[in-house]
Amino acid sequence: MKFWSFLRALVPIALLATEASAYADPGACSGQCWSHDPSVVKRTSDGVYFRFETGSLIGIWKASALTGPWVYQGAAIPKGSIINLTGKDDLWAPDVQKVGDNYILYYTVSSFGSQNSAIGYATSTTMEYGSWTDHGATGVASDSSKTYNAIDANLISDTSGNYYLNFGSFWGDIYQVKMNSAGTASSGTPYQIAFNSTGSQALEGSYMYYRSGYYYLMFSSGICCGYNTALPAQGEEYKVFVCRSTSVSGPFVDKAGKSCTTQNGGTLLLSSHGNIYGGGGQGMYADSSHGTVFYYHYADKTVGLADANYKFGWNVVTWTSGWPSI
Template sequence: MKLKYLLILSVSIIAVSLAGCTKDEIAPTGIKTKEPGTTTDYTAPTYADDYSAIASWSDRSQWNLANVHDPSVVFDGTYYYMYSTDASYGNAHVGHGHFLARRSRDLVHWDFIGMAMSTEPAWVKDTLNNMRARVGLSPIDSPRYGFWAPVIRKVGNNYRMYYSVVVDNYIKTGKVNTADNFDGSWTEKAFIGMMETSDLSSNQWVDHGMVVCSVSDRGTDWSRSSLNDWSAYFKYNAIDPSMIVTPEGENWLIYGSWHSGIVAIQLNPDTGLPLHKFDINDESTWGTRIYTRSDGSRWQASEGPEIMYNAETGYYYLFLAYDELSVAYNTRVCRARSIRGPYYSYDGSTASGSDCFPIITHPYKFNNHSGWVGFSHCCVFKDETNNQWYYCSQARLPANTNGNAYSNAIMMGHVRKIEWTEDGWPVVLPERYAAVPQDAIAESDLTGSWEVITLNYQYKKQQTSSAMTLSLDHKATGAVTGTWSYNSTTGILTVGSLKLNVVRELDWEASPRVPTIVFTGLNGSGRSVWGKKSQS
């Protein structure tokens, strides 16, 4: 059963009739601005958050970061390339290939360059039906596929893309997954494949076939009692790949969604395929489970793993998307000294088997904007020229934004800077990256009114902002209280017991959009605390 597929499909199909809705009413004017206290002129991005008016395929040259879901980003020395899931408002992408591709020189302005895959690989259907034949099942003549969550990495001189293909047909009869067709069985397995190229600008790829597929420890007992049975036939769900080359040169694939959790399997660096032969009948070849949200459940609500290593801290960081994707999606992080774990939560406890912290994204809302929901399934990447790390994922508008009942199908790509706490945890900025000039911030720049949001976990509920004032006498009142101080050398604002990283970024909620000052940090329980200085 692929819950993600049902959610993506339902919100995108229903939005077809509204692909020409009104643009976001808070779109900026595009005039040059200058933040008070700075000397640098700056022009803010002008694209609207509600892109429904330009959602059609014929308008794809205007998309920028519109229609982004489950992105992955890599830099080739000239451009950042982004690849993402087959998902778009109104299903605009359907019939044009698979895995939306775009590129950018500055991470702000993105050009759509087409689809990375022209048609489904023949090996998927052949492999599926060969596996079905071995257990006495009839072939599926026309499988219904979903193409999800690619990850792109440079390995040697080539770029490898690991991608997910789900088969949305029932195992027993092979019928398409609908309530009317339910035959008392689970839906078929998913596959992770790999293709590579030496030149991203060519968009020409060589496919190397299957890497892994969904696996079950229940033999031929694929029975499902009802559509409300969540006991999951497959132990591991072969979607949502991430990949890493360790400092020692080992290659690892990290994957998994819901079911029994997240798996790590070692790859052959030369081929990009499993180092040891993958066998669906031999559990010892399936990899090592490195995380599950619930030990006792095969339907634990975590997915979208992203793995990275920070040489400055010496930790591997595992980013996870929690809960359903349309509204509740939120991002958690745990860390380990070894790629296979154990991974630890913010409080030092073992992460696997429970909810882990910190929370670094969550549905939220600043004033003067609808805010964002469904904000997770990230990629993480670094600008090697300055060691700046970035977070990138989709976020969705809430339903009924601008009077559009289907606005939750609007999925915008969010690129944001990552800052690091003093004890080595990543935190995400409260505003999207917009190449705002980083003029020095003085203590006097911080006095005045702020909006503050604490990312407390509440299922499907946006966290909203509250007012805080930093006064000239170093008192903080409102949402956060206590004495405040600022270290201009480290860029750390201390308010009471909170230590907050302070940078300049764009106020995306203002009209027109203008630069401001923001902060991000963690409270004692591992919840992110976001702040944005209010416009005077």
């Protein structure tokens, strides 16, 4: 879960970004649509959808369509992680990707405001409740001696079939590390791929998507949570930005050509609009029924702004001159 937005997003300094003039409302969702940091996967064998969430030891929801009805199945890792760190019984930020015949679920073990963090993984051939085996550490971990925080993992493969793990939140923002051929263990030293030098609107929850020669790096920024307790100043709430590169490891730039590592670059992809507030914790995938789908969690002002009321949102992406919009 992206908690660090509480700690340093205290000064109303916005990222330099290209503002979008309008957004489509989220697509329909029926059944159990509560959400935080969703990861959505469409099973290749039968087209069944699975949604994984922060909380409930990585909760699993299942549906016959992206629109639902979504039905809760249970916890992916019901006994907690075998990684012996504070937070092993409260797992965050799932990312599920298919590698070979296995689905790999990456998760975070950490605690509020701590840099003592680790990214673990579990595997399944079906994604069904009760089918997941926890394998523990990927080797991506952090403590106060590091320049990064090892949370919010996302796996990407390049066009040569090499695997990389993107991760990070606050401290040095977004990092990347090369993984082994199975995508289960780090095989190099992490390096920074996105950074906001102002320190007040730090980056987290990255997700990378490949399309037509470009790697699109999306990340959330702003105050993520607690809106019912203290509503942020306008524009300081969670939102999503995007940068791109022809290389999986960068350098990444925004639509205006600004560096996303040295110039606080980032093109705005999603911000609050109408009753849709504080969207983030995003992902993107190619759906055989809908096209490119962008998904996220958000607060609905008509329902309530408490974390427990966050909802699952999704939109079909429009591509213009090589850039996504919703």
